[in-house]
Amino acid sequence: MRAERTCSPSAECRLFYAKIQKYWIFFSIFVIKYINMEIHPIAHFVSPFTSKFGIPKQSGLVEELEGEIVFEPAYRQADALRGLEGFDYLWLIWEFSANRHGAVSPVVRPPLLGGNTRLGVFATRSPFRPNPLGLSCVKIGGIDYATPHGAVIKVLGADLMDGTPIYDIKPYIVYADSHPDARSGFVDEHRIQRLQVEIPDKIAAGFARKELEALRKTLELDPRPHYQNDPERVYGMPFGKRDIRFQVKDGRLVVIENAGPKPGKA
Structure with a gap:
């Protein structure tokens, strides 16, 4: 029976391994250059939030x-x-298109934990991720086919800033997407705390009923950065064409001014 040829550490063997390494490097470059997926926006989002400040931390809130x-x-x-x-x-x-910088650390500090506890980025929904992609579940409010921009999907409960690029949409399917008994990590032990919101009648009169309710529930979620708790500070939150000014003290948020234009005015 013929013995199989073996390769001793000779010049021939070294040349053989050098060729393998060369082709492996070529293959790796091919994968990086030609096989990496490129994605492009299919749509953009129209939202009352023109900045990140005040946007709910999750969809559906x-x-x-x-x-x-x-x-x-x-x-x-x-x-x-x-x-x-x-x-x-x-x-x-x-896409988290408003991020000023990309992910710089494998750990992040979730606001729900007060901003003091570090967790792995893949154990959170932090916007600062290796690939800055967001995932949101929104309710379909209707589809308008007769607009200058073609068919437009109206949705409720989104957590996206105005102008956000959207890369894909998929229908929510109950049997595959709903897991009501699933554990939710640190979220199970740290429920969202809501503020008591007071909007004076004079200011509330400048809003339509639905818009006022959306504003109230947004403010209940406490738009302030987690590291700020100055009861004397006046905060401003863009909401539609308005600039909502408010103060927070002892769990109570009071709107003190609607600094933006009145409805129907630019």
Whole structure:
């Protein structure tokens, strides 16, 4: 029986391994250059929040918040939405486009824990991630096919800033997406604390009923940074075309001014 050829540590063997290493490097470059997926926005979001300040930390916390999904010109075919009227909720995959910097650490400090406890970025929903992608579940409020921008999906309860790029939408499916008995890590032991909100009648009169309720529930979530607790400080939160000024003391938030234009005025 012929013995198999073995390779001794000779010049021939070293040359063989050098060729393997060369081709492996070439293959790795090919994978990085040609196989990495590129994604492009299919739509952008229209929201009353023109800055990150005040946006709910999760979707669904303020169900009254209204927003719109406006598709990019290449995706404005009504056929792409055929059958969507049979669903109540959507998943949105989007970009944290307002981040000033990318992920710089494998650990983050969740606001729900007071900003003092560090957890792994993949154990949180921090916006500062290796790939700055967000995932939100929103309620479908309706689909308007007769707009200058093609079909527009109206949604409720989103946590996206105005102008946010959206990369994909998928229908929410109860049997696959709902797990009501699942554990939720640190969230199970640290429930969201809501503030008592007071909006004087004079200021409230400048809002439509639904808009006022959305504002109230947004403020209940405490828009302030977790490290700020100055009862004398006046905070400003952009909301639609308005600038809402408020103060917080002893768990009570009081709106003191609506500094933006009145409804119907630019």
